[in-house]
Each structure stands twice: as C-alpha cells, then as structure tokens.
Amino acid sequence: MDNLYIEISESSLIRNINNLRSLLSVKVKAFAVVKANAYGHGIDQIVTILERHGNLVDGYAVHSLTEALSLYNNGVSKPVLIMGYVPKSSLEEVIDKGFHFVLYNLDALKKVEDIVSKNRKKPFFHLKIETGTGRQGIDQQDIDRFIEIIKPNSSLQPTGIYTHFANIEDSTRHFYAKEQLEKFVRMCDRFESEGIKIPIRHTACSAAALLFPESHFDMVRLGISMYGYWPSRETLLSFSQRFNKIDVNGFLKPLLSWKCRVSQIKNIEKGEYIGYGLSYKTTYPSKIAILPVGYSDGYDRKLSNNSWVLIGGERAPIRARICMNITLLDVTHIPEISVEDEVTLIGKSGTEEVTADTLASLSDSINYEIVSRIAHHIPRYIVD
Numbered sequence: 001m002d003n004l005y006i007e008i009s010e011s012s013l014i015r016n017i018n019n020l021r022s023l024l025s026v027k028v029k030a031f032a033v034v035k036a037n038a039y040g041h042g043i044d045q046i047v048t049i050l051e052r053h054g055n056l057v058d059g060y061a062v063h064s065l066t067e068a069l070s071l072y073n074n075g076v077s078k079p080v081l082i083m084g085y086v087p088k089s090s091l092e093e094v095i096d097k098g099f100h101f102v103l104y105n106l107d108a109l110k111k112v113e114d115i116v117s118k119n120r121k122k123p124f125f126h127l128k129i130e131t132g133t134g135r136q137g138i139d140q141q142d143i144d145r146f147i148e149i150i151k152p153n154s155s156l157q158p159t160g161i162y163t164h165f166a167n168i169e170d171s172t173r174h175f176y177a178k179e180q181l182e183k184f185v186r187m188c189d190r191f192e193s194e195g196i197k198i199p200i201r202h203t204a205c206s207a208a209a210l211l212f213p214e215s216h217f218d219m220v221r222l223g224i225s226m227y228g229y230w231p232s233r234e235t236l237l238s239f240s241q242r243f244n245k246i247d248v249n250g251f252l253k254p255l256l257s258w259k260c261r262v263s264q265i266k267n268i269e270k271g272e273y274i275g276y277g278l279s280y281k282t283t284y285p286s287k288i289a290i291l292p293v294g295y296s297d298g299y300d301r302k303l304s305n306n307s308w309v310l311i312g313g314e315r316a317p318i319r320a321r322i323c324m325n326i327t328l329l330d331v332t333h334i335p336e337i338s339v340e341d342e343v344t345l346i347g348k349s350g351t352e353e354v355t356a357d358t359l360a361s362l363s364d365s366i367n368y369e370i371v372s373r374i375a376h377h378i379p380r381y382i383v384d
C-alpha cells in the first residue's frame with residue numbers, strides 16, 4: 001500500500017480530448033504535449049492511455065531529447081516533436097531516430113545540412129518563427145538566410161513551421177495574439193512565394209485551440225486542456241462568451257487525483273505550538289493528523305496555515321508549516337478518523353473538491369505549476 005500516490009482517470013482524458021477535437025476541423029492534427037512528465041501526470045501513464053486509444057492524438061510534443069527517448073524506448077511510433085533546444089552534438093541522433101525537432105538558428109541548420117549530406121536520412125525539422133514572444137524563434141532578419149540555404153537543397157525541406165503565443169491565456173483582449181498570427185501568416189507566405197512548401201503549420205496551444213479556429217492551421221498542440229484544466233479564468237470566460245451553446249461545466253475534467261494516507265494522529269492541549277517556527281498555536285484542544293507529504297513532493301510551502309485537504313468528504317485545514325515530507329492537519333471535527341485513512345490533496349471527496357486551481361489561487365501560482373511540480377517519484381496509477 002502506498003502512502004502517497006496519484007490516480008489518473010483514463011475516461012476523463014479520453015473525454016477531454018474528444019471534446020477538444022470537436023472544436024477542430026477533421027483535417028487538423030492534434031499533438032499531445034507531454035513535457036514535464038506530462039504536466040506531472042506521469043508521461044508513461046499518459047502515453048500508455050493515448051497509445052491504447054490510437055486515434056485520439058496524432059503525435060506527441062516534448063521539451064527534451066531525453067523525454068523523446070523515453071517515448072521511443074516505450075515503442076511509440078507516432079511522431080514525437082522536440083520543442084526545446086537540441087544541442088548540435090545530439091542532432092545526428094535526433095535525425096537518426098526520426099524525431100521531429102525545432103530549428104531556429106543558422107548554426108543548427110548548417111549542422112543538419114551537413115548530417116543530411118552524409119547519412120541521407122530525412123530530417124523532420126520545424127522552423128520556429130519569432131512573432132513576439134521573445135523566446136526561441138527565427139528573427140525576421142534571418143529569414144532570408146534560412147531561405148537561401150533551404151531553397152536549393154531538396155533533402156533539407158522543413159516538415160513544419162510554427163510559433164507560440166505570448167499573451168493568449170492572460171487576457172480577454174486578444175489583439176496581441178492577432179498580431180502574432182498575422183506575422184506568422186506573412187512568414188508562411190514568404191516561404192510559399194519562394195516555392196518552399198511546408199506541410200504542417202501550427203500555432204495553437206490550448207487557449208488558442210479553444211478560442212480561435214483561425215489559429216488551428218494544420219495542427220494544434222494540446223497541453224493543459226487535455227489534462228482537464230482551463231488555461232486561465234480569462235480563457236474560460238472568453239470561451240463561454242464565444243461558444244455559448246457549449247456547456248462549459250464538464251467540458252474539461254481534471255484527470256489527476258493526488259492522495260495520501262494518515263501516518264499518525266495525536267491529541268494536543270489548548271495553547272500548544274505545533275510545527276517548525278511555532279507558526280501555529282492551538283486555540284482549543286485539538287486532534288492533529290500527520291500526513292506523509294511535503295514541499296519536496298511538490299506540495300507547496302505557501303499552503304502552510306493556508307489551505308485544506310479532504311477526508312471522507314470533509315475539509316481538514318492545514319496547520320503550521322509544511323515540512324519537507326510532512327504536513328499537519330486539524331482533524332478535531334473528524335472524530336472517526338484513523339491512521340492509514342485516505343486523504344485527498346487534489347481531487348474529489350464526497351461533494352467537496354480541491355482542484356489544482358484551488359491550490360494555485362491559495363499559493364499565488366497557476367494550475368500548470370501546481371501539477372507539473374508534483375514530484376516524479378510518486379507512483380501514478382491509471383484508474384477507470
């Protein structure tokens with residue numbers, strides 16, 4: 001029996017993707033973004049589910065070569081796109097394994113040209129265009145150089161071209177995203193006018209996929225929404241205004257439940273301090289439960305004295321400072337509690353629910369950070 005564990009709902013994942021796909025026209029591909037251990041859900045578990053249901057997604061997007069290799073070693077045959085920087089010394093392996101990868105600097109392009117001239121394998125590279133996010137991407141002034149190199153070389157043709165939005169989650173006003181989209185279209189046209197045909201154009205993360213059909217092009221990259229969370233309140237609000245025929249409640253359902261078991265229960269007198277730093281003093285005779293979870297597991301220290309968990313459908317407040325592997329709870333109002341009882345840190349219990357959004361607002365964060373920081377060492381199980 002595990003002290004600390006995660007359950008992943010297979011049916012919710014399938015449902016979310018089907019709902020998201022209902023917003024896409026049939027020819028648009030959907031790549032599942034499984035970077036950061038599948039946003040903390042467990043890359044192996046998420047990929048296992050998606051491979052079981054072969055048509056749900058058309059490929060995977062990861063950040064690093066290491067993540068791509070873990071998919072490769074698990075026998076994944078769908079395309080895997082590496083979105084983060086690939087060191088030049090790893091390009092040969094990336095091309096050899098048939099991974100899709102991002103290209104945005106001339107040095108790397110020349111290295112690819114060099115590799116391809118020797119080993120004759122097709123490189124599946126996607127040009128990343130800088131349109132205003134100020135992260136990785138080809139700057140407008142370098143485009144000519146890229147074209148000069150690519151145009152005459154038939155074995156150096158891009159598989160994809162893409163960009164990423166800077167301000168699509170954080171606002172209900174989308175003028176900046178529209179400007180980025182216009183720049184992107186101009187760039188695509190530029191390549192096209194040079195006779196360079198790029199089969200997969202893509203710009204959309206979850207928020208864009210949800211809100212803007214004009215951002216879908218040939219493919220979308222689905223991250224947070226696939227895991228059942230809205231990218232932000234603003235996205236939810238914009239979505240419910242734009243698609244007022246769709247019931248937003250239940251359109252996306254979180255798949256992750258984070259649970260643990262009580263490791264000790266003790267009775268504490270009124271007026272005693274508990275925990276590091278004496279940050280909590282009991283104001284009544286209290287029953288305190290000890291949980292085997294702490295900040296090293298990804299349970300944020302900002303939740304100290306500031307949040308709650310669920311036990312048998314009841315809320316139990318967190319008392320004192322969250323420690324590295326231990327958290328204290330007030331369970332005075334739950335007389336029937338015993339050691340090894342199940343506790344829900346994220347998820348539903350009875351009619352109550354703690355979501356990643358709840359924890360995000362209590363710890364001044366976002367749902368993305370809450371789930372992606374849940375430690376890798378915690379076992380994850382696929383349920384229903």
Ligand SMILES: *Cc1c(COP(=O)(O)O)cnc(C)c1O
Pocket residue numbers: 033035083164204205206207221222223224225231
């Ligand atoms: C992480 C990431 C995504 C997914 O974003 P969500 O908002 O989680 O859907 C898409 N594109 C790129 C380039 C990313 O890095």
